[in-house]
Amino acid sequence: MKNFNHLKLTKFISNIFLQSGSNEEESFSIADHLVDSNLVGHDSHGVIRVSKYIQWLNDGNIKLNQSIKIIKEDNSFLHIDGNFGYGQPIAKQSFNLGIKKAKKNGHCILALKNLGHIGRVGAWSEMAALNGCVSVLFVNTSGFGILMAPHGGTDRRLSANPIAIGIPIEKNDYLVLDMATSVVAEGKIMVAKNKGSKLPEGMILDGYGNPTNDPIKFYSEPVGSILPFGGHKGFGLAFMIDILSGALTGGNSSHPDNDNSHSLINNTLAIIMDTQQTVSNNYFQNDINRLTTWVKDSPKADNVSEILLPGEIEKNTKKERLINGVPLDDQTIKDIKDTAILVGIKDVDNDFIYTLLN
Structure with missing residues (x-):
């Protein structure tokens, strides 16, 4: 493992997307999101994804420099087609509009x-909470x-179907729950594979x-599948999320025969x-503070120093990695180097990689 300076790493990753044809805004949007995912400890949604993104682009499954297409709009509703563009910039455009409507009209x-991989879902809840x-x-x-077996099944039938919930709190801060309905995100299996480690x-x-x-x-033929978290409960939630985010948006629920199943296309339903x-900010924050104190004051189990709320692990990890750098395994570093060379960046040798270290 080597620790990379997050600013240098962001610049390098941004240049990879720039060289592949993305404009500067799109390149930075993708790179910034991926590196931030590493910073908060979601390495499965970080720069490990770079080689896949470029592969999807070269296969013709992602379109460069897309803008959103508004299908339908009113004061508190937006239906948007992402035109198969990169997920991060499309999501950023969409959530900016959604948040603006929510601030004006109360909700959206x-x-x-039809947007490319949206990345770490919790980032968009953080964006809303900070507003x-x-x-x-x-x-x-x-x-x-499609990655997850249904409860009682033995092969892939559903996506990992994540859910994120964001709450604004005092001092321009937030609480964010970000979780797949599978017991583990596929990207974390990829991280374990690259590290040569086993899973629980x-x-x-x-x-x-x-x-x-x-x-x-899991990755060998025939491919394996991920189990839902909590057995039938996680499966039930995943099934309903597939309908809400797939069927209700028009982007299709999980099925290999869909006309847009050729690449990793995300569909999203968001309530902002x-x-x-609804209530005064004073009441809202006081009630959250009371609940927080009540929960954190529970007697600690053995070997537990603090009861952590949703999103606190990520914030603690980010503080540490901003100081000590973003850790990347050798396989991920090699994949990024190979991708940089593939898009035409020269002199990407070990000496260059050392300049990116923290």
């Missing part, structure tokens, strides 16, 4: 379809990202439906609400 329902809005996000893929038991099945903790077996349009 945002339905997005004084509560948000609930449901996300699926339309077929390419009870997370994945091999391609024959047998439990395994070996990420290599301005807290001050």
